Each structure stands twice: as C-alpha cells, then as structure tokens.
Amino acid sequence: ERMGCKFIWGEVKELNGTDKTASVKPMFQAEEEMIDFDYCIIAAGCNFGPFHKWGESLWFPTIHEDARPEGSWPHLDERFLEGRRRHILEEYGAIKALEAKNSTILVVGAGFIGVEWVTELQHFFPKLKLTIIDFLPQPLGPLPANAAKYCENYMNKVGIKQFYATKYDAKSPEFWKKI
Numbered sequence: 001e002r003m004g005c006k007f008i009w010g011e012v013k014e015l016n017g018t019d020k021t022a023s024v025k026p027m028f029q030a031e032e033e034m035i036d037f038d039y040c041i042i043a044a045g046c047n048f049g050p051f052h053k054w055g056e057s058l059w060f061p062t063i064h065e066d067a068r069p070e071g072s073w074p075h076l077d078e079r080f081l082e083g084r085r086r087h088i089l090e091e092y093g094a095i096k097a098l099e100a101k102n103s104t105i106l107v108v109g110a111g112f113i114g115v116e117w118v119t120e121l122q123h124f125f126p127k128l129k130l131t132i133i134d135f136l137p138q139p140l141g142p143l144p145a146n147a148a149k150y151c152e153n154y155m156n157k158v159g160i161k162q163f164y165a166t167k168y169d170a171k172s173p174e175f176w177k178k179i
Helices: 066-070 083-101 112-124 144-156 173-178
Strands: 008-015 021-026 033-036 104-108 129-133 159-163
Touching: 008 144, 104 112, 112 144, 144 159
Parallel strands: 104 129, 129 159
Antiparallel strands: 008 021, 021 033
C-alpha cells in the first residue's frame, strides 16, 4: 500500500492548520497552488540571524523568495547553488580588499563560531589585524577549560589579539582604549 506522499520543490507561502491546506509556490512556476494534507511535517532547520527582519545571516543562504528584495544581497538568488557560490565569491573579494589595506577586524563573540571565524580569517588572509572579544572570561563558553586554553594559545601564536570579560560597547571610548 502506498502512503500517498509527494515531493514538491517550492516554498510554502501560507499554512492553514485548521483547513489542513497550504499555499505553495512551486520553484519554477509563477502561480501558487493550494494543496491539502493529512499530516504536515515542517523540517526546515533553524538558520536565524536575530538582527535582521528575515533572519538573514552570512552563514546561511537566503531561501525565502519574499526575503530577497529586503535582504543585503537581493541581486543573488541563493536558493540555487550558483547564487550561493556568487555570494561567497563576493564576500571573499570584500575580505581580500580589506586585507590589501592591512585592515583591522574585530570579531565580537568568542564562542565556537567566533573562534572559527577569526582563525579562518587569519589563515586565509594573514595580513589582516585581528581581535576577538567576549563577555565571558574565556573563549568557547561551555567547552572544557583545556579546549579554551588550547584555542587561546593558538590565537596568541598566530597573532590574534584577545580580550575576555569585555562587553562590546561601540559608543564607549573606554571600550576602544581597552582593546
């Protein structure tokens, strides 16, 4: 016996749980379709940047059609591999231009992603002057102390300045003097 499931490559524009219907815009169609369902499973993951209306983040592609016009890179359609590739190349070019000017970069947040980001910047763009800060007393937050010490030692070795127990305050002259 078949389950009666089908895959639709598109974007759900509206979901009505009471009527068990969804308005779906198939990827290569201009018009939306109304489909009904017995069960609805939403398995979209969570890639949300809290500082943007649509959750935009450099780390994840912009996947919602309606978000693109209001995003920081509306000229790129990251729903497709080529759009994501072009975005990555644009960001690479922007960082390469900063490196050519021997720019200084401040990474705020020394959790896993912040440490990964600053060390990759140092590895691929060695002429950048890099600093990382965190409000916590050590990098990598909840990870074991020996992991934090290892990362601190590595970042010292490659010339990344570090400041911990330091709150980011862009408007404070004391903050900028400290770092």
